[in-house]
Amino acid sequence: MAISTNPPPSNPIKRPPRLGDEVYNTIYAQLMSQKILPGSRISIDNLAREMGVSQTPIREALSRLEAQGLVVKTHLIGFSAASQMDRTRFDQLYELRLLLEPFAARKAATLITTEQFDTLRRLAAEMAVSGQGRVSYSDFARLDGQFHDLIALASGNDLIHETLANLHTHMHLFRLFHHQQAASTANTEHAELIDALEARDADRAEQAMRVHVERSYDRFSTFFS
Amino acid sequence: MAISTNPPPSNPIKRPPRLGDEVYNTIYAQLMSQKILPGSRISIDNLAREMGVSQTPIREALSRLEAQGLVVKTHLIGFSAASQMDRTRFDQLYELRLLLEPFAARKAATLITTEQFDTLRRLAAEMAVSGQGRVSYSDFARLDGQFHDLIALASGNDLIHETLANLHTHMHLFRLFHHQQAASTANTEHAELIDALEARDADRAEQAMRVHVERSYDRFSTFFS
DNA sequence: CTCCCGTGTATCCTATAGGATTATTCTTGA
DNA sequence: TCAAGAATAATCCTATAGGATACACGGGAG
Numbered sequence: 001m002a003i004s005t006n007p008p009p010s011n012p013i014k015r016p017p018r019l020g021d022e023v024y025n026t027i028y029a030q031l032m033s034q035k036i037l038p039g040s041r042i043s044i045d046n047l048a049r050e051m052g053v054s055q056t057p058i059r060e061a062l063s064r065l066e067a068q069g070l071v072v073k074t075h076l077i078g079f080s081a082a083s084q085m086d087r088t089r090f091d092q093l094y095e096l097r098l099l100l101e102p103f104a105a106r107k108a109a110t111l112i113t114t115e116q117f118d119t120l121r122r123l124a125a126e127m128a129v130s131g132q133g134r135v136s137y138s139d140f141a142r143l144d145g146q147f148h149d150l151i152a153l154a155s156g157n158d159l160i161h162e163t164l165a166n167l168h169t170h171m172h173l174f175r176l177f178h179h180q181q182a183a184s185t186a187n188t189e190h191a192e193l194i195d196a197l198e199a200r201d202a203d204r205a206e207q208a209m210r211v212h213v214e215r216s217y218d219r220f221s222t223f224f225s
Numbered sequence: 226m227a228i229s230t231n232p233p234p235s236n237p238i239k240r241p242p243r244l245g246d247e248v249y250n251t252i253y254a255q256l257m258s259q260k261i262l263p264g265s266r267i268s269i270d271n272l273a274r275e276m277g278v279s280q281t282p283i284r285e286a287l288s289r290l291e292a293q294g295l296v297v298k299t300h301l302i303g304f305s306a307a308s309q310m311d312r313t314r315f316d317q318l319y320e321l322r323l324l325l326e327p328f329a330a331r332k333a334a335t336l337i338t339t340e341q342f343d344t345l346r347r348l349a350a351e352m353a354v355s356g357q358g359r360v361s362y363s364d365f366a367r368l369d370g371q372f373h374d375l376i377a378l379a380s381g382n383d384l385i386h387e388t389l390a391n392l393h394t395h396m397h398l399f400r401l402f403h404h405q406q407a408a409s410t411a412n413t414e415h416a417e418l419i420d421a422l423e424a425r426d427a428d429r430a431e432q433a434m435r436v437h438v439e440r441s442y443d444r445f446s447t448f449f450s
Numbered sequence: 451c452t453c454c455c456g457t458g459t460a461t462c463c464t465a466t467a468g469g470a471t472t473a474t475t476c477t478t479g480a
Numbered sequence: 481t482c483a484a485g486a487a488t489a490a491t492c493c494t495a496t497a498g499g500a501t502a503c504a505c506g507g508g509a510g
Contacts (some may be wrong), residue, residue, distance in 0.1 A: 019493080019494085020288075020493095041461095043460090043461070043462095044461080044462070045460085045461070045462085053494085054464095054493085054494050054495050054496085055494095055495085055496095056284065056493070056494065056495085057493085057494085059281065059284065059285055059288075060284055060285070060288040061288075062294075063245075063284075063285040063286075063288035063289050064288050064289070064291065064292040066289065067288075067289040067292035068291055068292055075463095075503065076461090076462065076463080076500085076501055077461085077501090077503095078460080078461065078462060078507095087406065089383070089384070092382045092383060092384045092385070093384060095382055095384075095385075096382065096384050096385055096388070098384075099325065099328055100323060103283070103324055151462090157317045157320055157321065158314070158317060159314070159317045159318060159320075159321050159392075160317070160320070160321055160324075163321070163388060167384075193490070232456080244463080244464090266491095268490090268491070268492095269491080269492070270490085270491070270492085278464085279463085279464045279465055279466090280465085280492095281463070281464065281465085282463085284463085292480090300492090300493095301471050301472065301491090301492065301493075302472070302473095302491085302492080303491065303492060399467090
């Protein structure tokens with residue numbers, strides 16, 4: 001998790017482009033799109049050649065990803081993508097989500113701006129379309145991630161927002177691996193949550209998010225059978 | 226936050242010593258002991274010379290610390306220790322603590338082992354001695370950190386444990402900076418918590434932790450006045 | 451046929467050198 | 481005396497080379 005005490009969540013002033021950040025985003029995207037499969041090794045030399053940069057920025061990016069838990073490093077062997085989640089960690093992740101997300105929804109009910117709310121509606125609309133099979137599942141997963149991220153952001157607590165962002169990163173990889181499809185039920189839950197937020201009803205928003213996360217747990221839990 | 230999907234929280238098998246880890250721990254200790262003051266710059270060259278290693282492991286360690294939020298990096302300027310917390314972030318941190326720690330105490334009430342419980346008593350005893358002024362405050366802060374960390378560990382949820390560990394890292398720096406002293410009241414709160422845990426009373430443990438964190442907030446909140 | 455062991459290749463880890471940028475200091479002029 | 485500009489020094493960033501280690505393959509002995 002990046003607590004980042006010094007630099008505000010988003011940088012208002014111009015920041016000279018850091019080569020390391022670019023590399024970080026590239027590797028991050030390759031992990032998220034499963035171009036790099038879980039558990040497979042990641043060669044520093046190859047990455048350096050492919051991206052046309054030196055080894056140093058690669059190492060920095062991989063170190064940051066290691067602190068984030070997305071890659072692991074073994075001495076004298078190298079980096080490799082983190083392996084898939086097991087049941088224990090899956091349960092722990094949902095336990096934490098169930099603690100943070102309903103709380104974030106509650107706070108968002110009173111703090112969300114009209115602009116953020118409009119974005120929320122738009123995301124829900126796009127996801128509804130994807131429920132009709134017109135959008136690929138990876139798009140749905142991306143939209144769903146933005147949906148939850150926006151609510152966490154609207155909670156006003158940056159720490160909670162950053163913590164949840166990390167959790168959802170691992171959620172995304174988990175979903176992609178099992179290519180879950182049933183998205184139609186999630187849409188109705190999102191609708192209920194949006195209604196509660198529109199009414200500025202904190203209790204209802206918290207409860208709606210709780211139900212949504214619990215249902216999500218039930219849906220994915222079957223993968224472990 | 227290190228989610229570390231692949232390597233279990235503690236490594237059972239022998240791991241060849243990584244030079245980067247050693248450097249990481251050294252810099253981490255220097256930050257925690259305020260040998261490196263908040264906001265001050267951190268020279269890579271100097272560190273490399275002082276520690277007798279190359280620049281590469283220094284960079285890796287600093288990148289990990291950056292992901293953790295303890296240092297910040299500015300392009301073409303270098304690394305510097307994170308600046309002191311402001312009021313907004315302080316409130317956010319306690320809001321998150323108040324969400325996680327009582328929950329962890331509740332779970333720990335049913336899951337804590339007798340061995341862990343003994344360690345808890347020992348820590349509380351040492352802190353009580355420090356309340357009589359026989360131990361320095363930095364020692365008290367360290368013991369208190371171990372106390373809370375152990376409860377988070379006993380909760381059985383590694384993710385919550387790791388998240389709280391990061392939060393307490395920043396708490397430690399905050400306390401050290403303001404060199405808070407009043408520790409006597411905290412000891413009675415710890416005693417109440419231990420009693421609840423001993424009785425395996427989940428409700429009481431959760432409530433005791435909640436009160437403890439809230440009181441802690443009140444104590445430190447005066448620094449912003 | 452199986453197991454053990456030596457060699458070769460690939461990769462990581464470290465160290466050093468060169469280019470680029472910023473901060474500091476000194477000089478000069480008003 | 482103060483301000484502005486230039487030169488120097490320090491630092492970071494990148495690139496490349498050399499040493500060390502682990503993994504893979506193939507040959508030989510039992």
